[in-house]
Amino acid sequence: MKNYEKYKKLYDWKKPVNRTWPDKEITEAPTWCSVDLRDGNQALANPMTLEEKIEFFKYLVKIGFKEIEIGFPAASETEFKFTRYLIENDMIPDDVKVQVLTQARKPIIERTFESLKGAKNVIVHMYNSTSVAQRKFVFRKNKEEIKKIATDGAELLVEYAKKEPETNWYFEYTPESFTGTEVDYALEVVNDVLKIWYPFLKTKPIINFPATVECSTPNIFADQIQYISENILDRDKMIISIHSHNDRGTGVATSEMGILAGADRVEGSILGNGERTGNADILNIAMNMYVTGVDPKIDFSDLQEVKKIYEKCIKMPISPRHPYVGELVFTAFSGSHQDAISKGLQAARKNPEEQWDVPYLPLDPADVNRQYEPIIRINSQSGKGGVAFLLENEYGYEIPKEMRQELGYFIKDVSDKQKRELSSQEIYEAFAKEYINRKDKMSLVEFNMKTKNEDAINLEVVLEINGERITKSAEGNGPVAAFTKILKEMGYDFEFKFYTQDAQEDEEREGEKANVITYIEIEHDGKGIWAVGKNENMVRSSLKAMVTAINRILK
Numbered sequence: 001m002k003n004y005e006k007y008k009k010l011y012d013w014k015k016p017v018n019r020t021w022p023d024k025e026i027t028e029a030p031t032w033c034s035v036d037l038r039d040g041n042q043a044l045a046n047p048m049t050l051e052e053k054i055e056f057f058k059y060l061v062k063i064g065f066k067e068i069e070i071g072f073p074a075a076s077e078t079e080f081k082f083t084r085y086l087i088e089n090d091m092i093p094d095d096v097k098v099q100v101l102t103q104a105r106k107p108i109i110e111r112t113f114e115s116l117k118g119a120k121n122v123i124v125h126m127y128n129s130t131s132v133a134q135r136k137f138v139f140r141k142n143k144e145e146i147k148k149i150a151t152d153g154a155e156l157l158v159e160y161a162k163k164e165p166e167t168n169w170y171f172e173y174t175p176e177s178f179t180g181t182e183v184d185y186a187l188e189v190v191n192d193v194l195k196i197w198y199p200f201l202k203t204k205p206i207i208n209f210p211a212t213v214e215c216s217t218p219n220i221f222a223d224q225i226q227y228i229s230e231n232i233l234d235r236d237k238m239i240i241s242i243h244s245h246n247d248r249g250t251g252v253a254t255s256e257m258g259i260l261a262g263a264d265r266v267e268g269s270i271l272g273n274g275e276r277t278g279n280a281d282i283l284n285i286a287m288n289m290y291v292t293g294v295d296p297k298i299d300f301s302d303l304q305e306v307k308k309i310y311e312k313c314i315k316m317p318i319s320p321r322h323p324y325v326g327e328l329v330f331t332a333f334s335g336s337h338q339d340a341i342s343k344g345l346q347a348a349r350k351n352p353e354e355q356w357d358v359p360y361l362p363l364d365p366a367d368v369n370r371q372y373e374p375i376i377r378i379n380s381q382s383g384k385g386g387v388a389f390l391l392e393n394e395y396g397y398e399i400p401k402e403m404r405q406e407l408g409y410f411i412k413d414v415s416d417k418q419k420r421e422l423s424s425q426e427i428y429e430a431f432a433k434e435y436i437n438r439k440d441k442m443s444l445v446e447f448n449m450k451t452k453n454e455d456a457i458n459l460e461v462v463l464e465i466n467g468e469r470i471t472k473s474a475e476g477n478g479p480v481a482a483f484t485k486i487l488k489e490m491g492y493d494f495e496f497k498f499y500t501q502d503a504q505e506d507e508e509r510e511g512e513k514a515n516v517i518t519y520i521e522i523e524h525d526g527k528g529i530w531a532v533g534k535n536e537n538m539v540r541s542s543l544k545a546m547v548t549a550i551n552r553i554l555k
């Protein structure tokens with residue numbers, strides 16, 4: 001590629017003296033703050049309507065967010081009205097803080113406080129840009145002048161908050177474009193803001209460090225956060241928050257490493273909606289914790305609902321491969337993956353008290369209201385395990401291990417011929433047509449079995465072969481042996497190789513007798529031929545399996 005020399009590193013990298021974050025693990029959830037209704041919403045071509053914002057807000061409360069940025073009330077009438085709506089309709093639970101964004105300018109701050117009259121717990125989130133580029137091109141101000149915007153704003157927040165002592169005030173300051181700001185300068189600005197807020201606030205001030213634009217690998221951001229954490233004024237009296245965007249596709253990793261480096265709080269949005277490539281995806285970060293045994297403290301146990309509300313209010317498509325939520329997340333196309341998943345799931349079902357360890361499935365779909373059915377789709381690359389898994393889980397056939405290979409090849413062949421993936425229904429239909437109760441050439445019309453003595457029975461069968469009925473009988477130590485004798489006497493040449501029966505569990509037949517499924521393999525011309533019989537009667541089920549095998553030889 002040409003032109004790479006045109007670009008330079010944007011970050012000012014501060015390495016902590018004693019770097020500790022790489023050795024850490026995430027062991028508890030940070031404080032989460034959803035910015036779906038502000039950063040996320042402002043990035044939509046069609047921002048949410050009042051009704052949609054209300055619905056989304058209720059959902060965020062329901063799943064456990066305690067800090068929710070509801071908008072930028074001074075920026076538009078809709079945002080102002082929404083803030084008033086929540087307050088006047090008493091929709092903000094006592095344990096939830098709503099957060100509003102404001103620039104560090106007097107008229108904006110004034111209007112922001114106007115929108116908050118009567119609220120119980122509020123985080124006023126003030127920001128101004130501190131980066132080199134913004135100072136130079138946008139504000140044309142030097143470092144001191146930019147810092148003064150922040151400190152003047154900080155004083156105004158105190159002034160306006162004093163007029164409303166009924167409200168519990170929480171303050172947040174963001175040096176916007178932090179990733180393009182010299183780290184020591186950012187520290188200087190936030191420390192001066194803290195000096196103004198500490199004497200007034202009863203609550204811990206929040207200082208938020210955004211990767212407004214992601215411009216480094218996440219480890220650089222983590223170094224910066226550790227350095228800040230070690231040098232910020234009275235660290236234990238304040239809260240370090242982080243707010244990453246996703247320009248390099250590493251918003252989640254940046255937030256995770258930021259937590260390791262000392263951040264107490266994470267701002268982001270569900271599924272990462274936000275400016276440009278979006279914000280850090282809180283669901284992704286939270287679920288990453290969940291699958292390592294850490295309680296994320298947000299309830300994402302219904303991912304179907306997440307998807308529904310996202311599609312309704314945000315109106316953006318979700319990638320089928322989006323972590324945890326995408327349509328294909330619990331699907332395996334590869335045969336070897338399917339086989340391993342099927343074995344892993346069987347083991348998990350047998351020992352539900354054991355910790356989850358299923359190959360290729362980092363998460364039990366049932367824990368997030370996803371289902372087992374769509375886990376495996378069969379296409380021409382699918383192996384034996386996938387087909388057997390599907391027939392067992394969706395149709396109650398426990399295909400014997402020994403039969404799976406032949407069946408796998410058979411289904412693969414059907415898929416190859418169709419040149420497409422087969423649905424589970426199509427797989428079942430192909431299996432049933434080829435293997436179960438066949439009567440295309442020969443069929444069992446009726447049978448009669450009489451006990452001769454302790455060790456022998458006499459079996460009489462009426463068969464229809466190519467439209468002609470014949471009656472035959474033979475003795476044997478059981479119906480299978482007797483029928484084998486009859487068939488051999490009729491000239492069918494085969495050896496019996498495998499026989500098993502089990503009862504089919506079928507919820508739809510509740511109260512009725514269960515079907516008995518017989519699986520047999522015979523050897524004919526040096527080749528194994530599998531067949532399945534299905535009937536409520538054990539003997540009839542066996543005889544039908546044998547008739548099916550003959551039909552398969554005759555084809």
Ligand code: KIV
Pocket residue numbers: 039101127174176177208210211212213243245
């Ligand atoms: O990305 C950003 O820097 C922001 C701030 C206003 C927090 O959204």
Ligand code: ZN
Pocket residue numbers: 039210212243245279
């Ligand atoms: Zn942002």
